[in-house]
Amino acid sequence: MRNVLISGAGIGGPALACFLRRAGFTVTVVERAPGLREGGQAVDIRGVALDVVDRLGLGAEVRALRTRMRGMSVVDGTGTELVRSEETVFSSGRLDSPDVELVRDDLVSLLYKATCDDVEYVFGDSITALEQLGHGVRVEFEHGGFRTFDVVVGADGLHSTVRRLAFGPEEGFARHLGQHLAIFPAPNVLGLDNWQVWFRDGETGGAVYPVHDNAELRVTLGFASPPLAYDHRDVVAQKQIVAARLAGAGWEVPRLLSEMDSALNFYFDAMQQITMDSWTTGRVALIGDAGYCASPLSGQGTSLALVGAYVLATELARHDIAPAFAAYEERMRPFVLANQALATENPEGPAAEESVDRAKNAIILP
Structure with missing residues (x-):
């Protein structure tokens, strides 16, 4: 029986683990964080990705957790609508769509619960070296010595360690999209009732919307900028960057920045895409943001991760490693390109509804 190591316990990693276990593989998931990562924005599951969720057996639970937005407003720096x-709504499209928007935490929790009984999860550790051998991949861990696996999959996000170790430095694959984004939770200090508010003030902007029965907000603050140099793990420094860039912005931004100071869950990064000629090498493969990040501007990162996980697992169950990887690349490439294009179609807002409809269904699942 082939054994697979997956780096990353977000969305793509556990989804892949679930499908591989059903196919008889032994699966280990390693995650740098000490537990499941909390926070993040609401995410969309669209088109064929909903079919993947149904095949995971999570369709009813995912739909029950969908957000219940009534609409949105767009305001300027003075608060004028x-x-x-x-x-x-900009975040998820038409409110009568069958597509589903839900909070990232909820989806991650569902995927973990679906896999934790028969998948080995190793939290608080990370991969430090990969050596491809004739019979497998020798993997060294920061805290856990070394082990050998038949296949290693990087589902470890935009700044993927697996990608760096197996394919080379991130700089060779990252394409900056001219913006930076911060996302964090806050109490519902604006009293929003299933209503989104988007704002734009010069080169800054963002969105605020309630989640979990209006009990809290998810706040997105962004600004236009060329690439910035900062430590991806230094949250204090990242908050200082955001506060400095949005200083002087109007509407409710000062209050939101104050809430950011005490936010325990905080995400900040450049809006980038990852473009690669190949997502596989030898016995190593990439899925999701690690291989083909479309950026939050596309609205399709979660769908890409889910579909990629399903396609890779299906091909590994059908073929030996080399032909499985080749089939995965061939099936996924047009789907990835169509969805990455959504991020740059309209610099001032979301892509056209027609474009999203084409992209979200631009693959036939095996």
């Missing part, structure tokens, strides 16, 4: 809609 510029646009109002009760039919569509």
Whole structure:
């Protein structure tokens, strides 16, 4: 029986683990964080990705956890409402769509619960070296010595360690999209009732929307900027960057920045895409943001991770490693390109509904 190591316990990693276990593989998931990562924005599951969720057996639970937005407003720096809609919201599209938006924490928790009984999870550790041998991949861990696996899969995000070790430095694959984004939870200090507010003030902007029955907010603050040099693990320094860039912004931004100071879960990064000629090498493969990050601007990162996990698992169950990887690359490439294009179609807002409809269904699942 082949054994697989997956780096990353976010969305793509556990989804892949679930499908591989069903196919008879032995699966280990290693995650740098001490537990499941909390926080993050609401995520979308669209088109064929909903079919993947159904095949995971999580369709009913995912749909029950969907957000219940009534609409949105767009305001300027003075708080003046510029646009109002009760039919569509920027984050998830038409409110009558069968697509599902839910909080990332909820999806991660569902995937973990679906796999934790028969998948080995190793939290608080990370991969430090990979050596591809004729019979497998020798993997060294920061805290756990070394082990050998038949296949290693990087599902470890935009700044993937597996990608760096197996393919080379991130700089060779990252494409900066001219923006930086911060995401964090906050109490519902604005009293929003299933209503999104988007704002734009010069080169800064963002969105605020309630989650979990309006008990809290998820806040997104962004600004236009060329690439910045900062430590991806230094949260204090990242918050200082955001506060400095949005100093002087209007509307409710000062209050939101104050809430950011005490936010325990905080995400900050450049809006980037990862473009690679190949997502596999030898016995190592990449899925999701590690291989083909489309950026949050596309709205399709979660769907790409879920579909990629399903396609890779299906091909590994059908073929030996080399032909499985080749089939995975061939099936996924057009789907990835169509969805990455959504991030750059409209620099001032979301891509056209017609474009999203084409992209979210641009693959036939095996």
